[in-house]
Amino acid sequence: MSSYLPEEVVVNILSHLPPKSLLRFRCVSKTWLALIGTPDFVSKNLINNSILNTKSQHPYPPFLLVKAREESNSPPPFLGLGGIVSSSNGILCLHDHFQGDVYLWNPSSSLQLLALSRRIYCPRTKDFDYVLGLEFGFDYIADDFKVVRFLDTLNTSFMADTDFVDVELEVYSLGPGLGKQFDTILDLNMLNIFVPYERAKVYDNGFFYWWVGPNEDYDERIVSFDCRNEVFRMTPLPDKSVIGDCNEVWRSLMVLNGFVAMAVHPFRRKKKVSFSIWVLLEFGVKESWTKLFRIGHYFDLEWPLCFCKNGELLMENREGELVLYDPFTQTTKNVQLNGLTKSFLNTQSSGVQAQ
């Protein structure tokens, strides 16, 4: 094939390729190397565009759940008891810590949609299971909501220092007519999942992702759960010589165009910190963790929240304000929001704000 293709046509072809192919094709020729570039979110080259664009099929952009200060006139009775788990597609998932009930609620209609379940009485241990963690999300392909619950079946989490928790996982989906359906119970002893903190997990389009700390059997890893196929997968994190020790440095998870992204930033000790942003270009492949860019400490930022479509990173600064960071220009701009507090949750919904 010796027909000569003009460069803009080559760019057109390459613009449809996923990051893995583009990174490989850098070796084709010097021209292709220049066209594709380096993944760094600095220049607008083909590889950066591919990380930002090729996968996006989501009809709904990521949205933040904001807990506002002002009280509503008639809050639902259960709202005072528990906490907000997350929100997806306009529905809030609430969890009553004391009774163990889970509610799905549509704030715009103020109707309680569904009380999902009470605490499960486990005949084996003759005790009530303690709910370790709860996840909630909307699955676009199945057109259904999924709720995932982690149960500590031996109530070991209250015991002294143990990384080993006997955990069972339940997956609920709502199905047509929002009826309750019990999908499956999986035994997770092998994976030793312990859901540590709010920012160490994220949900994207039918997949739940958690950061899990190291233990005897496994290194630090990201565990993913495919809700549709009910399959677990793991990817180890980069070595701690590269990203620091998890006892000193946060790992905050986010989603970037269907890829798992992670911000690595030191625990704040009364001083400003810098952030390293990594993206996992192929789940299951440790080497595919790619460091995208670094945010300097002079911006005085505290938490990363989520990525916007054009690669800008929404963050929270130390005053609790929303800031948008643009890695291509390395500048920030403040985002105005009324009545905000410091509680930002990273979720995905169609644009409903909590009262």
Add this chain to the structure above:
Amino acid sequence: MKFCAVKQYFDDENNNNITSGASTTMIPLPNVESHPLAILITYCKKHLKIKANNADNKKETEKEMEQYEQELLKKVMPQELTELILAANYLNFKEALDFFCRAVASAIQNKSIEFVRKFFGLESDFELGEEEKLREEFAWSFEGVDED
């Protein structure tokens, strides 16, 4: 008119002299072979037909168009795609150009760099050792590649 290069020709013609025999005018297209041209004409006609059938329903148009495109790809050899791309590019036929570029991207996505070089008629112009270093940089991206 989809073939913008042809449209340009007509516009130029009309500016020069007012002829009524437009339907019998022969337009020289020196850079296009007859085979890819035939495919492009069929593609264009099909596209316009589907669009007319589903006048208001954009989603239906897209769906039908996708089905037609899948069928078309089964009949076209990957090597022909380059010719089609060049023809669509010359004729300034944007929809077909984008479609065939996507098709080529699909065809090469999981291929080795040797395959890609052969496909595009390219040669490595790296210095000795430069390519080695590049391969190491993102070594994981070479895993799971199709056999040549």
